[in-house]
Amino acid sequence: MGMTWARSATKHGISEDRSGYVIEHSRTFSKVPAPPNSPPGLNVPRRLYLHDDADGIPLEVLAIELESGDLSVIHAMEMQEKYRRRYEELKKWDTTSSRGQAPSSPTR
Numbered sequence: 001m002g003m004t005w006a007r008s009a010t011k012h013g014i015s016e017d018r019s020g021y022v023i024e025h026s027r028t029f030s031k032v033p034a035p036p037n038s039p040p041g042l043n044v045p046r047r048l049y050l051h052d053d054a055d056g057i058p059l060e061v062l063a064i065e066l067e068s069g070d071l072s073v074i075h076a077m078e079m080q081e082k083y084r085r086r087y088e089e090l091k092k093w094d095t096t097s098s099r100g101q102a103p104s105s106p107t108r
Helices: 016-025 081-091
Strands: 003-005 030-032 046-052 058-065 071-078
Touching: 003 016, 016 046, 016 058, 016 071, 046 081, 058 081
Parallel strands: 003 071
Antiparallel strands: 030 046, 046 058, 058 071
8 A cells, every 4th residue: 555645744744754654553543524625536534543653642644545545645743632532542452552452353
């Protein structure tokens, strides 16, 4: 799976390396609907990744799956409080965390 980055993906100062790390190391993602004001062609569900970057900083990353199967990263920033609870729950099942065991069939 390849990745590309929209200009908006680095708007909050998160580098492509950091957001790419989150996607590559996250075992799960959530599907979220496109905002109602999405431009034509981008009115598709997004993949929301909640994971630490290589320095242990929690990030939220949104990507769109392209017809080719590649991802286009459209948003990345330090994690907002609204995602903190979900993030903590996911960390329990993350194989890189010592706090829990991975589920038998992660969402991908």
